Amino acid sequence: MNQTIEIMITADGQTRVETKGFTGSDCRTASRFLEQALGQTTSEQLKPEFHQSASEKEHLQEDV
Template structure:
C-alpha cells in the first residue's frame, strides 16, 4: 500500500490527520510538521500499523563470545 496522509477538516474547524501505509513510528515522523501547524492535539489513536516493526527499527546485536 502506498503511503498516504489525509487531513480531514470538520465544519467546526477541528482537524484530523489520518495516515495509511506507514509502519511503526514512521507515521508520527511524517505528520510531525503538520501537527505543529494545525495546533494542539486533543486525541491520538494509533492503528495496528503503528505496532508493526519497521526494518529501520530493528537492531541486531551480536553477543560477545564468553567462552574465551
C-alpha cells in the same frame, strides 16, 4: 501500499490527520509538521500498523 497523509477538516473547524501505509513510528515522523502547523493535539488513536515493524509488514505482503 502507498504512504498517504489525509487531513480532514470538519464544519466547526476541527482537524484530523490520518496516516496510511506507514509502520511503526514512521507515521508520527511523517505527519509531525502538519500536527505542529494545525495546533495542539487533543487525542491520538494508534492503528495496528503502529505496532508492526517494517520486517513484519514485508512478511505479511509476501503471504498475500
